Amino acid sequence: MGIVDDDIVRVREATNLRDIVSQYVQLKRVGRRWVGLCPFHAEKTPSFGLNEENGLFKCFGCGKGGDAITFVREIEHLDFVGSVEWLATKAGIALRYTEKREDEGRKRRGRLVDAMERAVEWYHQRLLNADDAGPARGYVRSRGLDGEIVRKYRVGWAPDGWDTLVRALRLPDDVIVDTGLGFLNRRGGQTDAFRGRLLFPIFDVNGDPVAFGGRVLPGHDGPKYKNSAGSAIYDKSKVLYGLNWAKGEVVNADEAVVCEGYTDVIGFASAGVPTAVATCGTALTIDHLRTLRKFARRVVLAFDADAAGQDAAARFYQWERELDLDVAVAALPSGVDPGDLAQKDPARLQAAVAEAVPFLGFRVERALAADALSSPEGRAKAAEVALAVIREHPSELVRDQYVMQVADRCRIDPEQLRARLRSPGAQRVAVDRVATTASRVWLPETPEVNALLALIHEPDVVDPLLMIDTTLTASMFADLKNLAAFNALASTSSLHEAIEVADAGASELLLRLSVAELDGEPEDAVAGLVREAARREVRRLAASETPIPLSVHQALNDINEPNTKGSAITELLTWLGSQSEEAVR
Numbered sequence: 001m002g003i004v005d006d007d008i009v010r011v012r013e014a015t016n017l018r019d020i021v022s023q024y025v026q027l028k029r030v031g032r033r034w035v036g037l038c039p040f041h042a043e044k045t046p047s048f049g050l051n052e053e054n055g056l057f058k059c060f061g062c063g064k065g066g067d068a069i070t071f072v073r074e075i076e077h078l079d080f081v082g083s084v085e086w087l088a089t090k091a092g093i094a095l096r097y098t099e100k101r102e103d104e105g106r107k108r109r110g111r112l113v114d115a116m117e118r119a120v121e122w123y124h125q126r127l128l129n130a131d132d133a134g135p136a137r138g139y140v141r142s143r144g145l146d147g148e149i150v151r152k153y154r155v156g157w158a159p160d161g162w163d164t165l166v167r168a169l170r171l172p173d174d175v176i177v178d179t180g181l182g183f184l185n186r187r188g189g190q191t192d193a194f195r196g197r198l199l200f201p202i203f204d205v206n207g208d209p210v211a212f213g214g215r216v217l218p219g220h221d222g223p224k225y226k227n228s229a230g231s232a233i234y235d236k237s238k239v240l241y242g243l244n245w246a247k248g249e250v251v252n253a254d255e256a257v258v259c260e261g262y263t264d265v266i267g268f269a270s271a272g273v274p275t276a277v278a279t280c281g282t283a284l285t286i287d288h289l290r291t292l293r294k295f296a297r298r299v300v301l302a303f304d305a306d307a308a309g310q311d312a313a314a315r316f317y318q319w320e321r322e323l324d325l326d327v328a329v330a331a332l333p334s335g336v337d338p339g340d341l342a343q344k345d346p347a348r349l350q351a352a353v354a355e356a357v358p359f360l361g362f363r364v365e366r367a368l369a370a371d372a373l374s375s376p377e378g379r380a381k382a383a384e385v386a387l388a389v390i391r392e393h394p395s396e397l398v399r400d401q402y403v404m405q406v407a408d409r410c411r412i413d414p415e416q417l418r419a420r421l422r423s424p425g426a427q428r429v430a431v432d433r434v435a436t437t438a439s440r441v442w443l444p445e446t447p448e449v450n451a452l453l454a455l456i457h458e459p460d461v462v463d464p465l466l467m468i469d470t471t472l473t474a475s476m477f478a479d480l481k482n483l484a485a486f487n488a489l490a491s492t493s494s495l496h497e498a499i500e501v502a503d504a505g506a507s508e509l510l511l512r513l514s515v516a517e518l519d520g521e522p523e524d525a526v527a528g529l530v531r532e533a534a535r536r537e538v539r540r541l542a543a544s545e546t547p548i549p550l551s552v553h554q555a556l557n558d559i560n561e562p563n564t565k566g567s568a569i570t571e572l573l574t575w576l577g578s579q580s581e582e583a584v585r
């Protein structure tokens, strides 16, 4: 978005991540890595690691990770361009910006935002002063929005005329249309988009006005809410109402409250919960959460929890995993929206947020609350449903907490529940098996992971063995995430690129690998991968009673001996290659 690619590369190359990070964190050398207390979350023992050579960092506590640009983005709350500019200044590099088109794009955005700003102010003054806004002012007061609130949120009034705004602003057609402030009627005349509505201006995270949410006054025709359509400056799947005001508090609290309406956000703030934001007439998307994740690790959902319940669950878990985010649910009294509650019982609203339960807890409670716990059959059934819910959670420790809760409530031996939990979804458990040595924090010690480590940290030794025939090597990975990580490495020329092109799970794995260390010799890592793959193939063939060459059995022995390891690797690679060719035929 703006800076010439070469210059971004130059900035990356000129930047020493350790120097940058050291300005914020005291780092200690451990093996080849540097570790320290994470600047992004509170901790007493260091889980933040960085690798000076490849310029990547990763926190195993809060999950943040990336390169120097990411680090500066996160710690200084800058966007990508801002972060590169920040680093360039440190490195004394003069940046060049991409061609005119981008400059023009920026100018265009500026014109549209200026137009929106004028509209915000015009509508706002209208609400404060105009004669025709009397009923709107009355309504606003009845909803508990006093003058101070109206001014802070710049609430406005769109008069009930066809072209009052456009005549006042006198803007070119394209600006009126592209901002969504108006449209052209059949005779080509400019026409206001909002008429007879209370308007809540929507600002992006930087405070630029980009859209409006309009509410009709009670007793008037038309849909209750009418919001700006998406535009060149407004992407409703990303923008959250209120984040521009709330972001500081959200960072401090490490938590954001997500509600549904403009008045809910205002209600929360006046009830002493300044961290509320709202989606603007759309369902919550992963992009909304990506936006929030830059500011906080925890999101509290404060809308009708029943509706958010089970349908959304799978999505939330995926998001929690993908973004390393905790999703909790505020227990609001059903049928009451937060805006109303803020007025009637602000303490209750505060408590609902303070007592928000993790999303999993909320779902387990649903499973158990279903009135069936009175009979043995009912309890068994409820436990089954609860287990299905628990199984989806990625952390074994968390799962076990809930297992004990379910065991207690359903009067079932926890061991029995654990066994059931382990059986079908067992493969997931391997992912969070925690390795104990400092150099292998939170990585499963499997031959595949070792091979990936070797590829990243010892490419000179390992590439000639594993990168010559990448199709063959890929066929040796049985775990899909490992495979995705390998494919990303094989299809790019640097670790940075691989992290960029990989899907979220594999990219996260690559980041972890980048700051971890390989234990032992790189050649052993290759041997391990080849041995596992060959054994798998032998088992497969044995199952169909296909004879296996003696040389393969021999090589599977030889691969464990230092003297014969090299030739055994070659032998098995050749055999695996011929097997996969056979499979193609």
Ligand SMILES: [Zn+2]
Pocket: 038, 039, 040, 041, 048, 059, 060, 061, 062, 063, 064
């Ligand atoms: Zn952290």
